[in-house]
Amino acid sequence: MAKSSADDEELRRACEAAIEGTKQNVLMSIRVAKSHGIWGKGAKLGRGQMAKPRVLAISTKAKAQRTKAFLRVLKYSNGGVLEHAKLYKLKHLSKVEVVTNDPSGCTFMLGFDNLRSQSVAPPQWTMRNVDDRNRLLLCILNVCKDVLGHLPKIVGIDVVEMALWAKENTPNMPKQQVDLQDGPVKDAVVESDMKVTVERELVSQAEEEDMEALLGTYVMGISEAEAFSERLKRELQALEAANVHVILENEPLVDEVLQGLEIATNCVEDMDEWLGIFNVKLRHMREDIESIETRNNKLEMHSVNNKSLVDELDKLLERLCIPSKYAACLTGGSFDESHMHQNIEACEWLTKALQSLEVPNIDRSYANMRSVKEKRAELDRLKNTFAKRASEFLRNYFASLVDFMISDKSYFSQRGQLKRPDHADLRFKCRTYARLLQHLKNLDMNYMDALRKAYCSSLNLLLRREAREFANELRTSTKATRNPTSWLEGPIGPNHSVNNADTSTVAEAYGKMLTIFIPLLVDESSFFAHFMCFEGLANGNKTEHDDDLGIADIDGNNIKDVKNPSDLEALNESLHDLLDGIQEDFYAVVDWAYKIDPLRCISMHGITERYISGQKADAAGYVRILLDDLENRISLQFSRFVDEACHQIERNERNLRQAGVLSYIPRFATLATRMEQYIQGQSRDLVDQAYAKLVTIMFVTLDKVAQADSKYEDIVLLENYAAFQNSLYDLANVVPTLAKFYHQASESYEQACTRFISTIIYTQFERLFQFARRIEDLMYTIAPEEIPYQMGVSKVDLQKVVKSSLSGVDKSISTMYKKLQKNLASEELLPSLWEKCKKEFLDKYDSFAQLVAKIYPGKTIPSVSEMRDLLASM
Template sequence: MARSSAEDMELRRSCVVAIAGNGGKEEEIVLSIRVAKGRGIFEKLGRLAEPRVLAVTTKRSSRSEKIKAFIRVLKYSSGAGLEPAKLYKLKHLTKLEVVANDPSGCTFFMGFDNIRSHSVAPPQWTMRNIDDRNRLLFCILNLCKEILARLPKVVGIDIVELALWAKDNTPVVTTQVTTTEESNQDGATVTVVTEREVQVVSVEKDLLVSHAEEEEEDMESMQSLLGMYLMGIGETEAFSERMKEELLALEATNVYSLLEVEPLVDEVVQGLDSATFCIDDIDEWLQIINVKLRHMREDIASIESRNNTMELLSDNCKGLVAELDRLLNHICIPPEYSTVLTAGSFEEKRMLKHVEACEWLSGALRSLETSNIEPCYANMRAVRERHQELEKLKAVFVKRAMDFLRNYFSTLADFMLNDKNYFAQFRGQLKRPDHSDLRFKCRTYARLLQHLKSLDRSSLIPLRKAYCQSLNLLLRREAREFSNELRSITKTPRNAPAWLEGSISSNDTSMVSEAYSNMLKIFIPLLVDESSFFAHFMCFDGIDNKDDDDDLEIMDPDGNEDKPDTTSSELDALNDALKDLLDGIQEDFYAIIDWAWKVDPLRCISMYGVTERYLSGQKTDAAGFVHKLLDDLRSKIVSQFNKFIEEVCHQIERNERNIRPPIGVLSYMTKFENLASRMEQNIQGQSRDMIDKAYSKLVGAMFATLEKIAETDSKSFDIVLIENYAAFQNSLFELANVVPGLAMFYHLASENYEQACTRLCNFVINIVCLSCYLGIYLFFLSYEFDFFVKFEQIPFQQGLSKADLRKVLKYSLTGIERSFNGMNRKLQKSLSSQELLPSLWDKCKKEFLAKYEAFVEMVLKIYGNEPVTPVAEMKQLLASL
């Protein structure tokens, strides 16, 4: 038989190299054998088989100490060397099946439960001969039994044949027996047989053993049956007699045998007696040894007790030494940290050493606190003395750091204040002040401030004050330079527009509100940034700086990022500090407002809107002073605007003393529309409260002054009101349709106009038409207010008879056309604006007709069919005039 490739050591070494190069250094090769990857008998159809090597390997897990088995497929590379192709885990093997179409039986395939796709064919291999196939399958089945404690399903393979092959091809080492002769105390020679057995690996697995046992049991049953058949048992009694005879023969034979071996029995009895004496001697020796062992156990127990005490003492001493070492590490001051904390400069390149020293000092102080140390150590003299030394070291370092930082802040601000080129940038460009270099230099000492806070919280109060005082001078100087340059480059009209000007756009003053907007646009974000930077840089608690671009990334002593709590009580302290930082800068904002007010007071409206927009976008925590500054600016603007409104009201009231009859239409009545239009143009989406209040004051002063001026001439009282209210409505008509605040005053003027028209018409009717109307009017009054006389009794009263009625009608209606023409001429003479005459004349005719119609109804009711000029005829007469 040809030599199998499983015994090829060169092949095994090549497999070891290939598997180790693919990360399998810890795997051990159980079997390596050459195979062909092909289709068995289908190779006859022209399909060539691909040479492969199957290697069965095992690996011990480093964690669970379990053994894992693998089936590796290796292929030949272009350089004729082996390289790994595929890896199968043995635990997924579920089936071993020989291909039925291959008559040689050398082709088989393996089924794995982790190959779920039906489109992927199971791996199929062709062995060189049956021996190679049985050798590989037998190795796989052994590993499954030993490692997985289960067997895969075997199809197409005769298990008995495989077992027989395994017996024939498995090397067995027979039992070796050696015989030696020794002499005992009695001088007898004793033969000692020593057997050295070599364990033979059984190839039959559970499945094979069960099958063999069943066949053996069947064979024994068959032999028993055959034995009974050969005995020729026919009847039970005969069989019983035969068995009794045989029993008697056996007993006789046994008695004879016993008589023959009597000498041997005597010899055995003598041996037993001698053995009994030996046993007694051994018992005495055992008792003696037992006593010695008891004393030995007592000695061992005593030694163990002393040893346990010594071990406990040793452990306690080790623990005490370790605890003392830890305590010494806490209370020992490293010389390098002591030198840094007590001497040396605070240069930027040495800041890392200072920070490390501060971290060590903070940790040392925390470790010696009562809550962090054992109570027995806290009262030790060495601990107390070392704590005092650390406190002194902390005080020295805090004082040195405070002196340095105060001088450092002052130096930074003075350097920028004395830099002429820095302030020259505001001339003509209006750039935002650049504090990036200043903040960069301050960030160098941000960690130092954080550690100063943890060491001595009160040390930050003078440092904050020093920083605020130094930077306040710089901010005020920047605001002043910016404000002055802003006003100098803004071109304003020579003459400020008066509120009574006829043209709205004669002088454009929008540049003053733009200048104010630029001031806020530049400095409000700057002040907010400075406030946020100051709050974070100076380690204020309770300030939320999530939107701060100047995040200092300050870490707490434990190494975590310091994110202050938004519910801290330091907000008031921060606002007080911000007041010291930014106080005084509002004066330059006030100067811009005063300057804009002098150029055009109505620009206060647009400045008010800009201020409101900035105010609504500011928070009150980290930028509390900025919020207060904007609120003060809004109040300042409102105050200046109210001052202008008061001045306008005074101008209106002064007209009362200067107007003399004839009055006509007052100038402010028609030109109020100019003022209102300019005010509406300056509104930029803000609330209208300020504008509506201004309208209320102005219109109230206009109407009150009008009433006072009209009262100076009682004859033309209503004429003055009618003309001025009509002029107010005509000028404000279009604006009142789009401004709700002005619509209310428009309706008020309309109501006053109607009331004045009604009074004027009654006056003209009573005065001008007295000749034609007085008789009828007096006659009507004579009974209209007589509450004690009934209607049917009136004709019988004195002066109220029908004859009296006829006289009154004849006298009153004669020449009535001439009276109506006189009434028209009176209206034309009284009115300075002839545009109002048609409407007033129509109203007078309506009032006269209403009174005449009431008179006619009363006459018909009291006097019956007494002839009276009909109302229709009187209406036709008035229409013809």
């Protein structure tokens, strides 16, 4: 047998030299052939799949607490020297599989669970013979077991065959032993060590002995099958004979048992006959008892029924009886406050009496009796009479209460005195009849609609009168200087102090109007919903002396939801009748405030929003509608102001040429500052929309004004955009909407500066930079070295251009500065624009100098540094 490459000491030393410096020890090195196959298919010949010579080396590295094991792949360089190609950690080895496509069994694959791409087939390793394959795989398995403590999955290899091979070839295999404690690797060929290691890993000694004993027994049984069969037959016959003998010995005992069973059967038959006789006698006795009980039950039933019938007739007669005091009260009693207790008591009796005659409170057979029908008709007449009288009285009562209050001027605001409406006495008087209204609703709902309309009609007169007098006196007593609406037009002078008047009293007056009347209207809506029975009252805890509305606080805002859709619709209609028309007085206050100071719409809008957010959970739907209408009217008035301001801005474009900063630029900053001071609550959106509309018109008008004279277009733009930024710098830091327009103005300013500076530069150095542009255009089609020979760009032309443009360059630069100074109306912009101009000129000259150095080598022009120094000195 040829010597295995695993025993080649020179190969091991070459491997150690290749991994020198890694502090790893080589346990085994062996030559292999590397190839690639396709999963599930046989390998195909190709340039990329040709077998390549490689060397596999098993190495370990000792650590303080554990030892690491590696599988290294080494390849031959062009000079035939081994060099490292790939490294695998054996702790990630998950599978060892022998390729079935190779009949010799010398080709195998190693599967690692940490490879990034599992879709690519791993390389196949081919050994010279099966001995080399087994030798390498046993070394890998021993290292995995000793160092790592686990074994990979083995596919395609018979473990028993490998154990037998290891046992036979132990003397020829060196044992690699890893000392886990001290770390160094020791090589020794010890037969007993190898044997113990292999057998411990694959099949233990005890398991091998048990397998040999089992196999020996199995072989012996096969060779003596006939003798074994004869022996089993003889044993079966002996067992059957013994069973028959035992049965015959037990025959007397069986006879004795059969005799006892016969005696027991006779006793059972006698007992069955006796039980039949007793059953017949008991059935006759049961029939007699049932007959007696039936007769007794019928007698008892007659007695109970007669007693119940007498009781029912007594109760029916009691229901049909109408007490005289209730009849007199219902038909002709007084509705004065002192008699309301009798009226309520009579109503309660009438309600219960009517309910007691209705099914299912009364038996259906009684309900069809003529006397019951007649009595029900009589109660209906009483109900209609009383409801008609009560309804007429309440309509007149509501009207008289309101007429009394309207006739007394002390209830309303007067000159020099604002009067807060006070309805406490009115509600107290109405509360007296709240229980009566509840009973009217239960007796006849038809009368409630007329009562609700009468109450709404009367109280609407009172509320509108109170609101009108309060609003008139509020406007009369509020002192405020009127601010003009023309904010964004007209000249700005040193003594100009427009729009500085304090108009806070206007917003305070509007807020006072809401503070007084919104809670009042909410309370009136709540009181009306309770008083006019738009929700069921909780009668469970009420006593006969309760005369309130069935709620804890009639003036509170905690109203239960009206769940019935029809009741909710009726309530909304009634609230409309109750409060309709009062909005006109609120509108009058809004219009009056707008005329004094349109910007106060912002404050009023915020005040209204706060009231709207506070009324969301309230049942007073009409109050929310009123607040929404007020908010819309305020927004509409403010939109009128913004539209007028936009018209004022647009009028600038119809003027003749304008120089310097347009008047509306600084005026807008003043306007925005005032608007920010007026913002309250959530009025941010209202103001932001106004900013967007105004600034958009400002920029559009500025562009049109600038375009009126193309010569000064960029100057007008940059001066005005600069003024816009300067005036709004502080506000833009705190107002996101203005910050957006600030950045837009900044971009437009930079663009106008760039165009203006380019114009200034080209005016003085047009010939120089046109020459540079002509060279750049030629470089697209002609090689750089051929350009000096083209017409118009020769070296002579260059010299002429440089001489004409750069001789006296300091005077040209001074001329640029003077033109810049002459055209600018804003002196504060001059320093920054001059710095931009010098930088732009220096950048252009730098580009020109680079072109000259590239196209005309050897030609000298003033250097960029000289030009920079010249500009710095000016």
